[in-house]
Amino acid sequence: MIGWFGSPASETQITHGQRLWLYITSVITMILLVLPTFIVIPMSFSDSQYLEFPPQTWSTRWYQSYFNSPEWMRATSTSLKAATLTMLVATPIGVLAAYGLHASKLPYLRIAFVLLITPMMVPVVLIAIGAFYAYVKLQILYTMTGLVLAHTLLAIPLVVIVTGSALKTYDMNQENAARSLGAPRWKAFLTITLPQIKFAVIVSGLLAFLTSFDEVVIAMFISGGDNPTLTRNMFNALRDQIDPTIASISTLMIVLTTALMAIAVLAGRAGRTKDSG
Amino acid sequence: MAVTSIDTGMAERSNARGLRSDERLERWRLFGLSSPALLIVLVILLIPTGWLFFVSFIGADGSYSLENYERMITRRSYARIFQTTFQVSLLTTGLCILIGYPLAYFMSQLPTRWANLCLITVLLPFWTSLLVRTYAWLVLLQRQGLVNEWGMTLGLWQEPLRLVHNMNGTLIGMVHIMLPFLILPVYGGMRAIDRDYLKAAANLGASPARAFWTVFFPLSTPGLFAGALMVFILCLGFFVTPAILGGGRVILVSMQIVSNIELFVNWGAASALGVVLLVLTMMVLWIASRFVRLEQMTGGGAR
Numbered sequence A: 001m002i003g004w005f006g007s008p009a010s011e012t013q014i015t016h017g018q019r020l021w022l023y024i025t026s027v028i029t030m031i032l033l034v035l036p037t038f039i040v041i042p043m044s045f046s047d048s049q050y051l052e053f054p055p056q057t058w059s060t061r062w063y064q065s066y067f068n069s070p071e072w073m074r075a076t077s078t079s080l081k082a083a084t085l086t087m088l089v090a091t092p093i094g095v096l097a098a099y100g101l102h103a104s105k106l107p108y109l110r111i112a113f114v115l116l117i118t119p120m121m122v123p124v125v126l127i128a129i130g131a132f133y134a135y136v137k138l139q140i141l142y143t144m145t146g147l148v149l150a151h152t153l154l155a156i157p158l159v160v161i162v163t164g165s166a167l168k169t170y171d172m173n174q175e176n177a178a179r180s181l182g183a184p185r186w187k188a189f190l191t192i193t194l195p196q197i198k199f200a201v202i203v204s205g206l207l208a209f210l211t212s213f214d215e216v217v218i219a220m221f222i223s224g225g226d227n228p229t230l231t232r233n234m235f236n237a238l239r240d241q242i243d244p245t246i247a248s249i250s251t252l253m254i255v256l257t258t259a260l261m262a263i264a265v266l267a268g269r270a271g272r273t274k275d276s277g
Numbered sequence B: 001m002a003v004t005s006i007d008t009g010m011a012e013r014s015n016a017r018g019l020r021s022d023e024r025l026e027r028w029r030l031f032g033l034s035s036p037a038l039l040i041v042l043v044i045l046l047i048p049t050g051w052l053f054f055v056s057f058i059g060a061d062g063s064y065s066l067e068n069y070e071r072m073i074t075r076r077s078y079a080r081i082f083q084t085t086f087q088v089s090l091l092t093t094g095l096c097i098l099i100g101y102p103l104a105y106f107m108s109q110l111p112t113r114w115a116n117l118c119l120i121t122v123l124l125p126f127w128t129s130l131l132v133r134t135y136a137w138l139v140l141l142q143r144q145g146l147v148n149e150w151g152m153t154l155g156l157w158q159e160p161l162r163l164v165h166n167m168n169g170t171l172i173g174m175v176h177i178m179l180p181f182l183i184l185p186v187y188g189g190m191r192a193i194d195r196d197y198l199k200a201a202a203n204l205g206a207s208p209a210r211a212f213w214t215v216f217f218p219l220s221t222p223g224l225f226a227g228a229l230m231v232f233i234l235c236l237g238f239f240v241t242p243a244i245l246g247g248g249r250v251i252l253v254s255m256q257i258v259s260n261i262e263l264f265v266n267w268g269a270a271s272a273l274g275v276v277l278l279v280l281t282m283m284v285l286w287i288a289s290r291f292v293r294l295e296q297m298t299g300g301g302a303r
Helices: A002-006 A017-038 A040-044 A061-067 A070-103 A109-121 A124-138 A144-168 A173-180 A185-196 A198-214 A217-222 A230-240 A244-276 B002-032 B035-055 B067-074 B076-109 B112-127 B130-141 B146-153 B167-191 B196-203 B208-236 B240-245 B253-262 B267-289 B295-301
Strands: none
Touching: A002 A017, A017 A040, A017 B076, A017 B112, A017 B130, A017 B167, A040 A244, A040 B130, A061 A070, A061 A244, A070 A109, A070 A144, A070 A198, A070 A230, A070 B002, A070 B035, A109 A144, A109 B035, A109 B267, A124 A144, A124 A217, A124 B035, A124 B253, A124 B267, A144 A198, A144 A217, A144 B035, A173 A185, A185 A198, A198 A230, A198 A244, A217 A230, A217 B253, A230 A244, A230 B130, A230 B240, A244 B112, A244 B130, B035 B267, B067 B076, B067 B267, B076 B112, B076 B167, B076 B208, B076 B253, B112 B167, B130 B146, B130 B167, B130 B240, B167 B208, B167 B240, B196 B208, B208 B267, B240 B253, B253 B267
16 A cells, blocks of 8 residues: 555656545545435435435335326426437437538538537527527427427537537448449448447437436426426426425436436447447 | 540540539538438527517617617616626636546546546536436535535534525536536547657656646646636526526526516517627637637537
């Protein structure tokens, strides 16, 4: 142990002992990044009206209050439906756009790329009130269609960036070889290119899903009536008081996110082993 | 003989012309693949934003006027809102750099296997719902919350501190949410630095601190700029976390826009604020684009 403190830690002559402060602050930072969110999980099983840690008595009453509430259930199903549809719409549209921009060599490409990633740069509030206005004119305010379209707008930049960066490392000559052997472009894309950027496409899809599922501000304006989203209801509840039901919903959302991230990591590992093999 | 050579020449030329126009057509066709995405951006983002721009110049009586912008200059409350927005954005960005840069450096020094493991602690919050994380902080920081309880048990402070529904809570929550946006590009940039430079510096007699400040740090600045820019831009338009953790005491531009519409149904005022916010964001991006490649901003974050 003492030997490790004195041993060199990098290319320079600095030792691990001299860098101890860096290790300690880094570990603290990592703990602070992850732990605060997870503290919600034990709290959601508390029997008390007040969120306490550790809970004095355990119960699942806040889960019951969530699952037995028609309002929360309706909101949850709206959110899941919107997120699934956003994933199904944004992923193909975004992948097509990324592929088109990558393969075409027109001089206007940069402008198109910048346009496609503007939804990431424009403040969400502005998108929200703009969409509200547009939806009144198009008469799709408070509809699922409207919600999915707006969330697709937010997801497009993510899909284009993730898929686009995967295409950059992909050798287009493979597709050209397939085409010179007589495969039409769509077939060459589906059978040669797509399998090799599969990981990026899966990750983009998951990101699109999460983007929609998490979104609050746009949903505040354009989801309502019979179709409020889960996050919209949560946000309104949070502004009023600290309702422990939110803790149970948060726990379920953490479980969902962790599962999706695990899928992404596994997909990545599968992709990598295939690359190296 | 001469006739045939002219013929083949012409044929070649027309062939070449045909190929070229084919290629141009093909390029346009490929470009067309991005049209559904561009159409959505046009219909749901560009046209409505254009309309907001137009509405911002319409006064309360329905005719053209600059009153929405005048109000912003003449009323003290608006100046304060812009000041708060910049203050919060700058502080959040600064704190993110102070906390995030050492962690990114730490990870960049680890072997890839370990670094990937540590990276999970950055990616997990990145993927977790913003609302859930904000809620967690609300619970932790409240009067009888865990932080106050532990702080008082440990004897760090006697009275419960006011940690939430004010600037403190807003900053804590925002820094926590923005950290991954800073760490990922910074870490990506650091990984790309050739370690041999540091070896060379050490060989030439530089102390570890000197090697870091004269070699490593300058090489890591592009990633740092990109991450800091991303955080700053996102902070300028941030709504959810300050709205919940600020408890109405920290009012940012985005929150004023929402209350202008929800409470006062004043589209002109909301639009004008929106236009100014957008222009400010674009100005920051434009100035930054002279120092840093904007693509880098998204390079790490989209992993």
